[in-house]
Amino acid sequence: MAGVNGVPDGWVVARVRPGSVRWTVCPDVAAVLVATAGCATVGVDIPLGLPTGAARRACDDLTAQRLGRARSSVFPAPPREVLGAASHAEACAVSARLCGRKISLQSFHIGPKILEWDAVELPAHVVEVHPELVMRALAPETDFAPKKSARGAGQRIAALTRWVDPALALADLPDGARLDDVLDALAASWSAARWARGEAEVIGEEVDDRGRPMRVVL
Numbered sequence: 001m002a003g004v005n006g007v008p009d010g011w012v013v014a015r016v017r018p019g020s021v022r023w024t025v026c027p028d029v030a031a032v033l034v035a036t037a038g039c040a041t042v043g044v045d046i047p048l049g050l051p052t053g054a055a056r057r058a059c060d061d062l063t064a065q066r067l068g069r070a071r072s073s074v075f076p077a078p079p080r081e082v083l084g085a086a087s088h089a090e091a092c093a094v095s096a097r098l099c100g101r102k103i104s105l106q107s108f109h110i111g112p113k114i115l116e117w118d119a120v121e122l123p124a125h126v127v128e129v130h131p132e133l134v135m136r137a138l139a140p141e142t143d144f145a146p147k148k149s150a151r152g153a154g155q156r157i158a159a160l161t162r163w164v165d166p167a168l169a170l171a172d173l174p175d176g177a178r179l180d181d182v183l184d185a186l187a188a189s190w191s192a193a194r195w196a197r198g199e200a201e202v203i204g205e206e207v208d209d210r211g212r213p214m215r216v217v218l
Helices: 029-035 058-073 088-099 106-111 111-118 131-138 150-160 179-196
Strands: 002-007 010-017 020-025 040-044 126-128 202-207 213-217
Touching: 002 179, 010 179, 020 029, 040 150, 040 179, 058 131, 058 179, 058 202, 058 213, 088 106, 106 111, 126 179, 126 213, 131 150, 131 179, 179 213
Parallel strands: 002 040, 040 126
Antiparallel strands: 002 010, 010 020, 202 213
16 A cells, blocks of 8 residues: 655655555656555545536535544645646636635645646546544544644654554655655555555545546545
8 A cells, every 4th residue: 555645845655565664755746656556555645636617526525524623634626727827816816717716825835736646647546535534533532733743743643553553654754754744644545555445435426527536535
């Protein structure tokens, strides 16, 4: 299994096997697909299917509902035309015309990451995941602090012990990835493993105008 999360200069990949976690930082999606060749399932923390108009993806709304107070970690996927804008101001204008609302600066900044995946033919074994949902599924009793805080990082490491051995998984982390990035990649691999076993919960079940799934796998 593999979990993938964006980092400033590319993508961090966690390839998880029994007793083994191997880390790679890839410069682009093509390199991610090479690094994960042979993995049964690859979980990616990025929208893989895009809406076309004013309607939001059901999986985004349902994920936000599930997260409650942490709903701000969900960035509703904007239409492809919005992501292609050259500036945030232009993106807001396009979004207002197509959707009746502006796009947040955070969503605009992850636009190039979304477009990277949108530009490739999506392999059937690559699924969209949301790490914050995973953390709460692993440790439903925990009131999680923000993931970039020391307390939040500790809580997430504790939650992930129910999936991997942290002494093994975090012993030799790659350059170019922050702690919260690698924890999200490990969480993504948990969802990938559940999908491969046929045990995953699917949140939202739509397809976009190109036939790509608009869903979150948990």
